[in-house]
Amino acid sequence: MKIQKNIWLLLGVLIATMGFYACDDDDDPADSSPITVSAIYLQDAESEVPDREVPFARLGQVIRIEGSGFTGLRKIYVNGYDTYFNPVYVTNNNILLRLSRNTPTIDAEDNVRNTIRLVKTGTEYVYEFEIRAAAPQISKLSHTLPQPGEPLIIYGSGLVEIEKVVFPGNVEVTEGIVSDEDGEFVTVVVPAGLTESGSVYVEGANGGAYSPAYFNFREGIILDFDGNGQQGYWGDAESMIVPEDLKSEVIGTGNISQGTYVPHRPDRIESFGANQNRLTEVWTAGNDVDDWRGQLTPHIPASTPVNQVAFQFDIYVPDAWANTGFLKILLINSYNGGEWSGYTYNYVPWIVEKEVVPFETDGWVTVTIPFSEFYAFSEPEEGESFTFEDVLLARENATYKNFGFYFENSDFTLADVTGNDSDETEFISSETSVDVYTDNWRVVPLEQLVYTDFPAEEETTEE
Structure with missing residues (x-):
């Protein structure tokens, strides 16, 4: 894996090697001096060839136009589109330009398609150059x-x-x-x-x-209720989901269930009351059984940034789920419920862009939650960064190393979801009998x- 470089660092290096020209004289002869273009280069800091001469470029890419007579440049039109450029990145012989994603390609007028038009006060120049749509x-x-x-x-x-x-x-x-x-x-x-x-x-x-x-990443399965991983359970609390609560009937349309799965409201519980937490809980076996480091680090190095590693699971919700209830995902077994902090993440799929959007699925779908969204890893201090090693250590240093889910049904505010204190909308819980099923818990690379x-x-x- 090669470390990604910031494209603007590359631009800075390129600019530093260029000579700059400036003039405040409105009658400067440069305003009418001829413009020529000799070649166009793709600027790509991730490439083995960061300054590559190219016969075409795509929307969103940065190009370097090489030629002469660029001093005094007023406008640049790409496929007829008035394209912003920063005068700081213009010298007499080079222009650095990002191709706007708003630039028309196949919809451009025939007489301007695949052209770059450079305009000064007293002259202009049109260079034929293929402009392609952004890569998917x-x-x-x-x-x-x-x-x-x-x-x-x-x-x-x-x-x-x-x-x-x-x-x-x-x-x-x-x-x-x-x-x-x-x-x-x-x-x-x-x-x-x-x-x-x-x-x-x-x-x-x-x-x-x-x-x-992460496609077909079975190496990362920590619990699938069918022999990969081991479920943990103890005591006789009504909240504890035990093997007898699990289901194996085929459910879902299109993408159907795969063997045994967990209902987060077992049949023995008719409904969940309002403003209550830890209503059901389901866990991996934890201590002396779970071995994330041994299982996962051969595939995902411990040094991987937390935003490049995720917890993933499959979910099926046959009927609309909205306005109340959520799943709490727990990295370790050390919480009583109701938390919006620590080594947890609250999954509230019926809030989308701050609005209530009922959530239901025809069949099973995959949910991906980067570990950078778990609250303990979401806001590093200045100069600090978290890696997968921090996730592993959090589990290894825990008294109880079980990984699991709660179904919770408490009141909360939008700020709890977004982390923005100004989001004051309240979500008041109510009794619910929603059916939520999950399966194939796994850790995956991004x-x-x-x-x-x-x-x-x-x-x-x-x-």
Whole structure:
């Protein structure tokens, strides 16, 4: 893995090597001096060739225009679009320019498509240069442990006319792919024979993209209620979910249940009362059984930043869930319920962008929560950073090393969810009999390869 560099650091180095010119004279002859362009270079700090001459560039990329006569530049139009540029990054022989994602490509007028127009007070110059749409991006997968024959929805942007989906192990699918017209998702049927884990790759009209490397990551399963990992339970409290509470009937549409799973409201509990916490709890075995370091660090180095490692699980909610109740995810067994702090994370799927949006699923879907969202790791002190090692140490130093879930049904405010004290909206709990099922608890990497138009070079890792 190569450490990602900040693109603007590269720009600073490039600028430092250039000579700068400035003039306050409105009649400066430079305003009418001829403009020429000799070449265009892609500026990519992640690349093995950070200043590469290219025949085309994509929206969102930074280019360096090399030539002469740039002093006095007033306007730059890319495909006819008035593109912002910073005069600080302009010399007589070089221009550094980020191609706006608002630039039209195939929708540009014929007479300006694939052109860069440089305008000064007394002259202008048009350079023919291919401008392509931004490469697609994958933001998430609907299910990262689907079964063969089930649908997989790949979400992101720029997913237009996807022609090929490649699964880990180089298993390629070219038939039955359905792309959204707006490029926000693509659907494909999961093929048989998948044995490896890693990224899902898509390729279409705008180029290619990789998902995070968490597809089929069975190496990270800490509990699936079917033999991988061990459930822990003790005492006779009504809240404790025991093996007799688990279910194995096939449920879900499209993506169906996989063997045994946990109902967070077992059949023996008719409903949950309002303003109560730790209503049910389900745990891994913990002490002397769980071994995260031994199991996970061969695949996810302890030095990995916490925003690049996640807890993942599959969930099924057959009926609308809204206004009350949430799942508390606990890194260790050291909490009584009601906390919005420490080694916990409260999963409230029915709040989306500060609004109540009822949550339900037709089938099973995957939830991904980076460890950087667990409250203890969410706000590092200045100069501090957390790694997966901190997660491991938190568990190893705990008195009770069980990992688990509570179902909670207490009152809370929007500020509890967002961390913004000004979000004062209150959510008052009420009695609920919502059904929430989870399965396949796992820890996964979020490493994500960056697509390159120049495959001969080594691909890098996005952070």
